[in-house]
Amino acid sequence: MTLDSITHTARRDHRCAFCGLTVQAGQQYVRAPVPGGGRLEKRAFHSKCYQGLARNIKNGGSA
Numbered sequence: 453m454t455l456d457s458i459t460h461t462a463r464r465d466h467r468c469a470f471c472g473l474t475v476q477a478g479q480q481y482v483r484a485p486v487p488g489g490g491r492l493e494k495r496a497f498h499s500k501c502y503q504g505l506a507r508n509i510k511n512g513g514s515a
C-alpha cells in the first residue's frame with residue numbers, strides 16, 4: 453500500500469483522527485485504518501499527521 457493510493461482530495465470537511473483539527477474541503481488527506489488501532493474502521497488524517505503516525509508505529513513507539 454503506497455501513500456499515494458490512500459491520499460484523496462477532500463470533497464467536504466473531515467476531522468483528522470490524529471490531531472483533531474479539520475481537514476478542509478479541497479485539501480489532500482489520507483483515508484486509512486488507524487495504525488495499530490485494532491479496528492478496521494477507516495479514518496481521515498492530514499497527510500503529515502498520517503506520516504508521523506505511521507512512522508511512530510513502525511518504530512514500535514508507544515507515544
Ligand SMILES: [Zn+2]
Nearest residue numbers: 468471498501
Ligand atoms: Zn491532523
